[in-house]
Amino acid sequence: MKKNQLRLIKQMLAGTLAGLSLGCVANQNSPLGSIENFDSFSLNRAVANNVKASLITGQEEKYGKALKLVFEPREESTIELPTPAQGYWNWEYAGDLNLALDVTNPGSQSFQFWLTLMDAKGRKQERSAVIDAGQSARFYAPLTGRVANAQTGMRETPPAWQTSEEKLAWRSGDRDFDFTQVTKIIFKAYAQFETNILIVDNLQLRVNPAQDPEYLVGIVDKFGQAAKKDYPTKIHSEKQLKAAADAELASLANAKQPEDRSRFGGWSKGPKLEGTGYFRTAKVDGRWWMVDPEGYLFFSSAIANVRMANLETITGYDFNDASVRKIDPEELTPEDSRDIIPVGKKSLNSRFLASPLRREMFEWLPPYDHELGEHYGYRRTVHQGVIEHGEVYSFYKANLERRYGQSSPNSYIKTWRDVTLDRMVDWGFTSFGNWIDPMFYDNQRMPFFANGWIIGDFKVIYSGQDYWSPLPDVYDPEFKRRAHLTIKQIGREVKNTPWCVGVFVDNEKGWGSMKNDRAHFGAVYYALSRTSDESPAKKQFTQLLTKKYGDIATLNQAWGTKIDSWSSFATGITMDKLNDASRADFSMLYADYAETYFRIVSSEIKDALPNHMYMGVRIAAEWGMPVEVVAAAKKYSDVLSFNNYREGMHPDTWAFLKDLDFPTIIGEYHIGSTSDTDFYHPGLVIAADQTDRAKMYENYMNSVIDNPYMVGAHWFQYIDDPVTGRAYDGENYNVGWVSNTDIPYQPMVDAAKRVNKSLYQRRSKIPPIQ
DSSP, rough: OOOHHHHHHHHHHHTSSOOOTOOOOOOOEEEEEEEOOOOOOOOOSSEEEEEEEEEEEEESHHHHHHHHHEESSEEEEEOOOOOTTTTSSOOOOOSOOEEEEEEEEEESOOOOEEEEEEEETSEEEEEEEEOTTTTTEEEEEOOOOOOHOOOOOSSOOSEEEEEESSSSEEEEOOOOOOOOOEEEEEEEEOSSSSEEEEEEEEEEEEEEEOOOOTTTTBBBTTTSBTTOOOOTOOOOOOHHHHHHHHHHHHHTOOOOOOOTOOSSSTTTOOBBBOOOSOEEEEEEEEEEEEEOOOOOOEEEEEEESSSTTTEEEESSSSSOOOGGGOOOTTOSSSSGGGGOOOOOOOGGGEEESHHHHHHHTTTTOOOSSSSOOOGEEEEEESSSSSSSSSSEHHHHHHHHHHHHHEEETTHHHHHHHHHHHHHHHTOOOSSSOOOOOOOGOSSSSOOOOOOOOOOOOOEOOSSSSOOOOOEEOOOOOHHHHHHHHHHHHHHHHHTOOOEEEEEEEEOOOOOOOSHHHHHHHHHHHHHHHHHHTTTHHHHHHHHHHHHHHHHHHHHHHHHTTTOOOOOHTTTOOOOOSOOHHHHHHHHHHHHHHHHHHHHHHHHHHHHTTTEEEEEOOOETTTOOOHHHHHHHHHHHHHEEEOOOOOOSHHHHHHHHHHOOOOOEEEEOOOOOOOOOSOOOOOOOOOOSSSSHHHHHHHHHHOOOTTTEEEEEEEEEOSSSOOOOOOOOTTHHHHHHHTTTTOBHHHHHHHHHHHHHSSHHHHHSSSOOHH
């Protein structure tokens, strides 16, 4: 017997997979070894934070003991499993592996849990899943090989082999993770409002079964639906699709707002303040509100992203004609916020197959001269995906044409606009959310929020949290020029209508977090490492520090550094650990940066849209909320805005609003499911099914309505992502109120009617701010 095979047997007998080496032999579908079966688990070595762990009898006697985890109702609850004696697991093997575990939820509500892995270099992989109330399931996560790591243009893919097990959904992390030194296995929960229990057992490393060679072939039908799944809202024929449209049109014919609404969606039966002709904010009876143009108290319950932009998916084709990729440097709208950009006829002959993988996903794509061929377009840049640019197709727009017909050019779009407005009224929403198509700006039935992006060829700053893009160097004059152009364009689109509640500019910028100095002040670290000639921010920061300290010796004494001169400082410095003085100065520099950003944007909005509120920048709460950024946003905005992908407004996270005492709105949140939809990734917050999704939506909204500082919340988004991933970044989430065939999810509609009908009465009864 070879030594490595003998070692493997010893490891399996020991109950942990401490090291697997190349050359090991194992049968398909068989476990390589138990990572943890909890029979000899060391509770005292587990690192728990807001989690109580205990050992109980397993669900199946053959597995012995199981680990019972009681997650306390906190914003974050974690438990880290103890490592083997050498301090890490070595999951090396000459084949493709997956991680599997048994999970039971003995509680009365569904529970979303996270599984996090970390390696010796601090790289991380995170996956998540939901387990329904009273259910048990075996979950798995592909770790290595093509199934785990191939770039497909989708955030999550179909199962690669036949199985009754549940797949953990990929959330984020490093694809170059080192599985030979896994240092942490962490179970985690976020934003829990009640105690939840998870029973975990039989954590194993396994060899992947044989991959189905067709698992990514023909996965989408002619309607853009998952071809190999069945689910309640699936459309099987154009006749069925048309019949569904006709039935809904009839039901919406008498759509009307709840009885307690003003013309602008405010609370007509509540206190009436002075009407200024435009929306504003006010604190009434110890609660923050917006106020509609007629003076009625207003709360924005809304759906965001009601538009045609970013609904296309990559087909796999591209064009050799470089003119299709031309981008005017003066464009004001980023690629993912544009409607379809058609390919000119002269370029069609240069079409070629750039990604067979993508093309094989579709059972059907129309020829360009087909009646539905007009729904092709081109994506000039891609944030992440199989190809850097290429042809796209919008199944959603094709389905709208199938539903409503085309009596004149784009008549189905007009019908869609009218149906959408009727839905918003019938479902009881008080406004649209952010990122709606400008075609709705003159609707005069539903208030809306305008939006814009500041893009352009200005200098940038890397904060270390640059997922979407780096931060702008706001000291670069080009940034101010581009802000001016963008906001002037917003003003031209809004036309001073009183139906515009306010204006959002930019979104989810990588401001940093408060976890540590490097995460908090990443932008400052980066700027200081540049030269003053190349970085306007570095030049500004140097001037601020020179003004404060005068000579470099005084700065060195305060910071504990040995910088030769201000000239040396100007060429770039790097800092290791900060002391109290340097940390305070980094905060001062970052505050100046944040204030400059918000001052520029606010000033341009006051000039171009003097009657409309500045709604802020939609800070991603999950990414972090640096105090300097929040303070600057409060100083220059009329309403603070945050995106919050959690199960609600947890007091652990949002207690700081009491100190701010300022009107605040949630710009994005969502909840999704895969069990009764055609999706392979549910989204960022996961429900067990559509009924559970509706329940969680109600709970989320009630947590916002019950918060005296909140003045609204906007669900992201109106329409589901494409099953094969949106072209820009591959997101394929069940995030819509309507499917890609424009079929509403009835449990969500029913929940919206319940929430919105009682919205103002519920909010009026919450305790006032103390």
